Amino acid sequence: MRAILVAALAALGFLVANTSQATAGDPIKVDIYKGEVATVNSYIFSNGKSQIVMDVQRATSEAKKLAATIKAKKLPLTHILISHGHPDHYIGMDWLLKEFPGAKVVVANKDIKQDIIGFSTWMESVGWLDAEPALKPKSVKNPDGFDYEKNISVLEGNTLEFDGGGALKLDTQYKPAESNHATTVYVGDLNGLFASDFAYNKVHLWMGTGVTDEHIRNWRDQLATFQKKYGSSNPTIYPGHGNPGDMSLFAELIKYIENFQRITANATSREMAITEMKKLYPDYGEADFLLKNSVDFHVHD
Numbered sequence: 001m002r003a004i005l006v007a008a009l010a011a012l013g014f015l016v017a018n019t020s021q022a023t024a025g026d027p028i029k030v031d032i033y034k035g036e037v038a039t040v041n042s043y044i045f046s047n048g049k050s051q052i053v054m055d056v057q058r059a060t061s062e063a064k065k066l067a068a069t070i071k072a073k074k075l076p077l078t079h080i081l082i083s084h085g086h087p088d089h090y091i092g093m094d095w096l097l098k099e100f101p102g103a104k105v106v107v108a109n110k111d112i113k114q115d116i117i118g119f120s121t122w123m124e125s126v127g128w129l130d131a132e133p134a135l136k137p138k139s140v141k142n143p144d145g146f147d148y149e150k151n152i153s154v155l156e157g158n159t160l161e162f163d164g165g166g167a168l169k170l171d172t173q174y175k176p177a178e179s180n181h182a183t184t185v186y187v188g189d190l191n192g193l194f195a196s197d198f199a200y201n202k203v204h205l206w207m208g209t210g211v212t213d214e215h216i217r218n219w220r221d222q223l224a225t226f227q228k229k230y231g232s233s234n235p236t237i238y239p240g241h242g243n244p245g246d247m248s249l250f251a252e253l254i255k256y257i258e259n260f261q262r263i264t265a266n267a268t269s270r271e272m273a274i275t276e277m278k279k280l281y282p283d284y285g286e287a288d289f290l291l292k293n294s295v296d297f298h299v300h301d
């Protein structure tokens, strides 16, 4: 009897092991490409058979280095996932598509696609794309421009599957905050939350044009929701900008937002608000761009 039971369990174990191997692939790993421009992160996921990259930098010069990093791993790149419609996360996609013609640019919903198109259209209108002419939108006037409509696919459902097994779990149920629409990714194999621009680590937060007082309150509330949701599993937090951190990052971000709200509400000049924020956060990066634009939008001289 015992022998039969052992044999049966062994057979069952074999079956379970085989099935999980067939469907789950190797555990998902991640490498971080840390951009120099705007300290923005690209996350290169792999299941040992193929790769998916999340966010692809603000400049083509950075995308070239990112592409070389991906190529060095000698695994096919299947997807370029853009987490939200801000240019520091998508400008590099033109170069990546040239380097990896088999890869597909994907976003989690049609709102994010529209955010990207809207942002690029606006950037072109103010001359910001003169430095990145390949990203100027395709139009009657500019037939050789970037075809956002054709090149960006909207995913169905909230998983992004790897070639060779396994998937990224995407979440988009968020109110407008740092961006109007955003995607986060949770990877169980890593116990890692890829928080996109809900999280910055030792980099000033973007609260510039478009990030209204209401959006800032939504952002703060969402950070508190993350604290509750992930408190017991204690994942590593992979931010959009800056180094990975632990759950204490959320408390630090909430404090930052509350300080920014108080200081900008009470400041009698932009200069005063910037001085006070810099005093509280002397080691935070991107003060000249991110902090300056955020204060300009929220303090009226």
Ligand SMILES: [Zn+2]
Residues within 6 Å of the ligand: 040, 086, 088, 089, 197, 240, 241
């Ligand atoms: Zn960003």
